[in-house]
Amino acid sequence: MGKLDGKVAIVTGGARGLGRAYARRLAGLGAKIAVCDLNLKSYEEFEGEAKAMTADTTMDEIIAGGGESLGFEFDIGDRESVFAMVEDVAKAWGRVDILVANAGGGRGKPRETTASLVPQDLLELVTRMNFYGTVHSCSAVAPVMKEQRSGRIVTVASYAGSVAGVGGGYAHYGANKAAIAHYTRYLAQELGPHGINANCIAPGFIATARIVQLSGAGRGDNDQARHIPLRRVGYPEDCAKVVEFLVTDLSDYVTGALIPIDGGWNRAG
Numbered sequence: 001m002g003k004l005d006g007k008v009a010i011v012t013g014g015a016r017g018l019g020r021a022y023a024r025r026l027a028g029l030g031a032k033i034a035v036c037d038l039n040l041k042s043y044e045e046f047e048g049e050a051k052a053m054t055a056d057t058t059m060d061e062i063i064a065g066g067g068e069s070l071g072f073e074f075d076i077g078d079r080e081s082v083f084a085m086v087e088d089v090a091k092a093w094g095r096v097d098i099l100v101a102n103a104g105g106g107r108g109k110p111r112e113t114t115a116s117l118v119p120q121d122l123l124e125l126v127t128r129m130n131f132y133g134t135v136h137s138c139s140a141v142a143p144v145m146k147e148q149r150s151g152r153i154v155t156v157a158s159y160a161g162s163v164a165g166v167g168g169g170y171a172h173y174g175a176n177k178a179a180i181a182h183y184t185r186y187l188a189q190e191l192g193p194h195g196i197n198a199n200c201i202a203p204g205f206i207a208t209a210r211i212v213q214l215s216g217a218g219r220g221d222n223d224q225a226r227h228i229p230l231r232r233v234g235y236p237e238d239c240a241k242v243v244e245f246l247v248t249d250l251s252d253y254v255t256g257a258l259i260p261i262d263g264g265w266n267r268a269g
């Protein structure tokens with residue numbers, strides 16, 4: 001018996017990286033998984049991500065492991081597509097118990113995205129894929145979860161949503177993640193009386209294969225780790241374990257929380 005047997009979970013941005021880790025972990029606990037992504041083979045963009053794959057897509061990996069999974073390819077910033085996906089999932093499996101609103105990320109370089117200089121096109125793109133995508137996803141699952149009188153929503157902020165980067169670069173990304181964290185508090189207020197918990201995670205420096213490729217960070221022995229009290233970078237499993245906590249009965253009385261997963265990075269005083 002898995003802890004999530006019979007449950008239905010939607011994981012956005014699940015084709016690679018952290019989203020893939022969430023999808024696989026929840027599938028391992030017995031949930032049926034709807035994987036959503038702009039590109040269901042986005043792992044092809046990074047050699048390390050591609051190497052980690054054990055099948056053609058995250059859905060195929062889950063199915064090969066004995067689970068059930070469906071894939072949906074669309075832009076999370078497109079509200080109609082998000083609602084259509086949720087309708088399809090509910091039609092296919094009869095319910096929606098869990099949303100992990102993970103799709104998102106930054107675009108542009110820190111020096112070209114400082115607070116007063118961030119270009120309009122990058123501001124719009126990053127807001128669409130992070131804040132709008134999160135709001136659309138939560139809005140689309142809410143009616144189904146209200147009807148069921150139960151549900152778990154996990155949104156994804158970032159360390160950058162709490163601490164401004166030195167020099168003010170990546171301001172558009174950090175501000176979007178701060179907005180997601182605060183939006184989640186409002187969501188928890190609205191949905192709590194309907195039996196729905198909504199919490200937000202704030203990953204720190206998590207060494208996905210993409211991040212390792214882009215930053216050169218190794219597993220545990222990079223320069224970044226010197227500034228982290230736990231003296232290591234994070235791994236996708238570190239985040240997936242917290243997601244497991246937030247979508248199972250271990251967190252029945254937790255809602256509206258922002259949970260950093262960052263090894264204590266820069267949280268002195």
Ligand SMILES: NC(=O)c1ccc[n+]([C@@H]2O[C@H](COP(=O)([O-])OP(=O)(O)OC[C@H]3O[C@@H](n4cnc5c(N)ncnc54)[C@H](O)[C@@H]3O)[C@@H](O)[C@H]2O)c1
Nearest residue numbers: 013017018037038042075076102103104105129158203206
């Ligand atoms: N890796 C980290 O260290 C870290 C730290 C803090 C926060 N985060 C957040 O965690 C989440 C996942 O991070 P990751 O490192 O796995 O990122 P990633 O870029 O490796 O994966 C993101 C996935 O989302 C998909 N995606 C992007 N835009 C989309 C859109 N418009 N519609 C649908 N899907 C879209 C991508 O195709 C990709 O598969 C992001 O929200 C990110 O901001 C990551």
